[in-house]
Amino acid sequence: MVVGRALGILVLLAGILFAAGLCRASPLGDNPTTSIFQPHSTPAESIYHLSIFVLVITAVIFLVVFGLLIYAVVKFRSRATGTDREPAQVYGSTQIELAWTIIPILIVVVLFLATARVIHAIQDAHKPATALEVTAIGHQFWWEFRYPTLGIVTANELHIPVSDPARPTPTFLKLLSADTDHSFWVPQLAGKTDLIPNRVNETWMDPHETGIYLGQCAQYCGTQHAKMLLRVSVDTPEEFDAWVRTQKQPANQGEKEIAGRRVFETTACINCHAVGGTVATGRFGPDLTHLMSRSTIASGAAENTPENLRLWVQKPDAIKPGSLMPAMKLSDDDLDALTRYLETLR
Amino acid sequence: MSSDAIAVQTAGVSADRTWLQTLHEWVTTVDHKRLGVLYVFYALIFLVIGGIEATIIRIQLMRAHNDFVSPQVFNRMFTLHGTTMIFFVIMPFMFGFANYLVPLMIGARDMAFPRLNAFSFWLTALGGTLLYFSIVGGSGLYGAGSAPDVGWWAYAPLTSRAFSPGHSADYWTIAVLVSGFGSIGTAVNLVATVLSMRCPGMKLSRMPLFAWLTLVMSGLVLISISPLSAAQIMLLVDRYLGGHFFDTQAGGSATLWMHFFWIFGHPEVYILVIPAFAFASEIIPVFSRKPIFGYPVMVGATVSIGFVSISVWAHHMFTIGMTSYSNSFFVLTTMIIAVPTGIKIFNWLGTMWGGKLQFKTPMLFCIGFLFQFLIAGLTGIMLGAAPFNWQLSGSYFVVAHFHYMIVGAILFCIFGAIYYWYPKITGRMLNESLGKLHFWLFVIGFHLTFDVMHVPGILGMPRRIYTYEPGRGWDTLNMIITIGAFIQGIAILLFLANLVFSYFGGSKAGNDPWDGWTLEWSVSSPPPVYNFASIPAVASRRPLWDLKHPEDPDTHYD
Ligand SMILES: [Cu+2]
Ligand SMILES: [Cu+2]
Numbered sequence: 001m002v003v004g005r006a007l008g009i010l011v012l013l014a015g016i017l018f019a020a021g022l023c024r025a026s027p028l029g030d031n032p033t034t035s036i037f038q039p040h041s042t043p044a045e046s047i048y049h050l051s052i053f054v055l056v057i058t059a060v061i062f063l064v065v066f067g068l069l070i071y072a073v074v075k076f077r078s079r080a081t082g083t084d085r086e087p088a089q090v091y092g093s094t095q096i097e098l099a100w101t102i103i104p105i106l107i108v109v110v111l112f113l114a115t116a117r118v119i120h121a122i123q124d125a126h127k128p129a130t131a132l133e134v135t136a137i138g139h140q141f142w143w144e145f146r147y148p149t150l151g152i153v154t155a156n157e158l159h160i161p162v163s164d165p166a167r168p169t170p171t172f173l174k175l176l177s178a179d180t181d182h183s184f185w186v187p188q189l190a191g192k193t194d195l196i197p198n199r200v201n202e203t204w205m206d207p208h209e210t211g212i213y214l215g216q217c218a219q220y221c222g223t224q225h226a227k228m229l230l231r232v233s234v235d236t237p238e239e240f241d242a243w244v245r246t247q248k249q250p251a252n253q254g255e256k257e258i259a260g261r262r263v264f265e266t267t268a269c270i271n272c273h274a275v276g277g278t279v280a281t282g283r284f285g286p287d288l289t290h291l292m293s294r295s296t297i298a299s300g301a302a303e304n305t306p307e308n309l310r311l312w313v314q315k316p317d318a319i320k321p322g323s324l325m326p327a328m329k330l331s332d333d334d335l336d337a338l339t340r341y342l343e344t345l346r
Numbered sequence: 347m348s349s350d351a352i353a354v355q356t357a358g359v360s361a362d363r364t365w366l367q368t369l370h371e372w373v374t375t376v377d378h379k380r381l382g383v384l385y386v387f388y389a390l391i392f393l394v395i396g397g398i399e400a401t402i403i404r405i406q407l408m409r410a411h412n413d414f415v416s417p418q419v420f421n422r423m424f425t426l427h428g429t430t431m432i433f434f435v436i437m438p439f440m441f442g443f444a445n446y447l448v449p450l451m452i453g454a455r456d457m458a459f460p461r462l463n464a465f466s467f468w469l470t471a472l473g474g475t476l477l478y479f480s481i482v483g484g485s486g487l488y489g490a491g492s493a494p495d496v497g498w499w500a501y502a503p504l505t506s507r508a509f510s511p512g513h514s515a516d517y518w519t520i521a522v523l524v525s526g527f528g529s530i531g532t533a534v535n536l537v538a539t540v541l542s543m544r545c546p547g548m549k550l551s552r553m554p555l556f557a558w559l560t561l562v563m564s565g566l567v568l569i570s571i572s573p574l575s576a577a578q579i580m581l582l583v584d585r586y587l588g589g590h591f592f593d594t595q596a597g598g599s600a601t602l603w604m605h606f607f608w609i610f611g612h613p614e615v616y617i618l619v620i621p622a623f624a625f626a627s628e629i630i631p632v633f634s635r636k637p638i639f640g641y642p643v644m645v646g647a648t649v650s651i652g653f654v655s656i657s658v659w660a661h662h663m664f665t666i667g668m669t670s671y672s673n674s675f676f677v678l679t680t681m682i683i684a685v686p687t688g689i690k691i692f693n694w695l696g697t698m699w700g701g702k703l704q705f706k707t708p709m710l711f712c713i714g715f716l717f718q719f720l721i722a723g724l725t726g727i728m729l730g731a732a733p734f735n736w737q738l739s740g741s742y743f744v745v746a747h748f749h750y751m752i753v754g755a756i757l758f759c760i761f762g763a764i765y766y767w768y769p770k771i772t773g774r775m776l777n778e779s780l781g782k783l784h785f786w787l788f789v790i791g792f793h794l795t796f797d798v799m800h801v802p803g804i805l806g807m808p809r810r811i812y813t814y815e816p817g818r819g820w821d822t823l824n825m826i827i828t829i830g831a832f833i834q835g836i837a838i839l840l841f842l843a844n845l846v847f848s849y850f851g852g853s854k855a856g857n858d859p860w861d862g863w864t865l866e867w868s869v870s871s872p873p874p875v876y877n878f879a880s881i882p883a884v885a886s887r888r889p890l891w892d893l894k895h896p897e898d899p900d901t902h903y904d
Contacts, residue, residue, distance in 0.1 A: 034806025191736020226811035
């Protein structure tokens, strides 16, 4: 039976190793991963190196103690052939106690120093003059991104430039909350930092590779915490500049879709949403000025297609039950017109 | 000490009472043993309820975009599951065993304050009942009524009026407040009992470790439930008297609640795990046939764990943007705890070393505990390294870590304790084969669920999400986790069946089925009313060893 247990545990260990392998392997297809073990930015990388160090130390401790436990269980099991005599009664040993006090203390000192160094390196990093500043504001179930130096407001999909280690252009994010606690977490770029009302937090990242990075809200913030997804697009400097130029333009005035625009501007939409250069100046929901430049809607809950847009406006609960956008109960014709208007907001 | 003359008249145990009289007796009892049994019974009921909630959670997460339950129901399920398991399962289990065993082990006839004891139990019972009354209150059963959905930390400002209108947060806060008062009452009682009710000869240094650890646990309850209760009252002031402690929309502070909560929350982990240590420290020696290795060191390590555990709370808050200095401080305190904890593991190993291990069910559970506690401690070190924590916190890795602690370490010890003391409490042995089956099934289910659960956390899956996107590598893992959960469920059903059938058909236990050494094994099973006909006197840490081995008594080494 003891052998059975040892075997079982071996199988388990193999399982753990296999799982660890899984974490490193890319997921199927070209889906971007959210594994913390595939970092692509300095803070995430320093964390990764620290975590490997901690993992190695803990693995060694595990093997030693686990070995002792298995040895004890196998070696000292009472054998049926044994006599009824009780084993020698040992009450303790000061030397041994001292040994297993001092060794752990030394390990703790090493771990602490290594950890403190990384804390300092990440938290007290110097902000270069070339850094991009973004303010991220958490809302119940979506993200607002403001670029104060560029005069851009957008939602849910963050665009930042790739950072060349030779000429770093890191992004420094100021984190605020409009309502409850949230947490900004894009595992490949940095550890998470909370967005807390009445408090200003900060985090930074300097992605080394272009591409899409995924993440999501990591602090329970209410009904739709699960669908508060994050998408970070790391652009080449040229792509980023082009993106900035489109975002700075005022909204398409929608002359062609004047019917839809009228629906939009005469219903409550404008109380909650802003469309640059129009009467719509609401701030409760995402800025829609360049809605169509985003690939998803409702914080990543659905792809940004005309069908989804229409469904969203008609019945937000069908896509994201419990979201704070109300169903507006529009007629089918109004819905069609409105969707066509929304599609012009490029 | 005298082992004879135990045949006390068990007053009023005549068979001709109606069930109503029996019920009345149990409800009005102030007897520490009956209250102990009530606590455990109550905890078992809530274990089943919390288990059902866990099952609902696991079915929902079985695959991506599942719609077994709505997000609203899911959020209520994890709130109820967490609150129930911490406050209404593990704590009552621990108080129940402490109540039952401490007087017996220290040679006392009851707790110091029997009425306070009953009062505290019923407060705890009221707390749990209130929490579940929320399901039928408010908008009724459909959609789970006013059941709280704020998570078991109930972080501000989710609990403020603006985000929790209605009464769901009220049920949560009052349930926790009321049961907290119950815990404080029991803790006061346990401290007083251990300090002033010990039998002649039982110096502090001769108490069974169980009594020592109960003392430390009770001290921690007094220190940490107080801020928790204060926070609940402040929250009620916010919600009903226009206070602004945590109401961020009126300038209150969300982080203030976090500090209050975790200054309770971290010691709470030790409130739960120290009694588990206590069980292991009684069971491992008996089934190794050796005294506990390094008794004074074990006491010292526990006391220092108690003290250090008060200074580590903000390791639950590494992501809230504290300064690098505060973060480093809490990294240091957190890692220091690993030292006394490691010492304890080594001492248990030292106890087994050179012994004659008997793998009875209680011992199996304790060995499982040692293994799982080791791993839980090591993942704790990972989480204690703040930068690593920035990635892991709030993810399924944390969920795996603390379930390793609460199920793998604590619940395993509770099972061990039930198999060990059930014969004393009922007079019948639990079925050993069923017990072994329970153990192995539970081990398999546990590891399937909680080993695997670390991985989605590393792959970026946050906790408390009712659904997730496909294609992130989380799907298969979640399916395995759910399968493991079902296996655990089956194991628990087997265990419950064992409890019931052995009560009626189990073999007779006798006074001392395990050849134990502490005073509870000197009296009949179940023990007579008021435990000891004449108060025993002891001369060493293992009075029954002395009695059984007059040629080599412990008193020589005391
Ligand atoms: Cu959120
Ligand atoms: Cu803690």
